[in-house]
Amino acid sequence: MATAPVTLERVTRMTVASVYPLYLAKLERKGRTKPELDEVITWLTGFDEATIAQLVRDEVTFAEFFDRATLNANASLITGVICGVRVEEIEEPLMQRVRYLDKLVDELAKGKAMEKVLRH
Template sequence: MSTTPEHDARVAKLIFGSVYPHYITKIVKKGRTKEELHQVLTWLTGYDENQLENLIEKKATMEAFFANANINPNAHLIKGVICGYRIEDIETPVTKYARYMDKLVDELAKGRKMDKILRQA
């Protein structure tokens, strides 16, 4: 299923800081840590912890969040379905990157090993 322009616009306008607490809740409930979440986010975006906190404070939209991100060259290895969309079929970069992030958080919450999540093995 392909995304619509309306869906892409909605994702782009989402505030990263409004999604972030949901990520924390999801992974902590499953026995993972905030540090592991930050490791995953850093791997995907290149942002360090201070930059992540700054983007949360600035209420950065997903569009702004990913505008200056240094997306990991192995991010294309993230595949599967998230929120009803096959990641490989998403064409809009911001939507694709947001779904990459969702998929990584899901994998973390499901207990997948970190080297597998970070596409190192």
């Protein structure tokens, strides 16, 4: 069964709480941890671990999540393909930010060193 395409409208309404456990499960299958997931989210958004947990509990949408975030100045260094699309070419800011997060999680899952994931 095919899944529905991820449209901007769908992403705008999607909650972080609905995706966070999926990110965590993906990482844990690959031997990574919740603190590592929170570390990449913190790097990208400026949120600390307690704030991330609260936003997940509050079931904020990705639109609200990224509206409240302070995007890392080096986020534009996140490049590559995620879901068949080059993240650096995505023009819609919210979709690009969500794909930045997807890309960071994907890199962690593939075993990339944290220093490289965080563009140090």
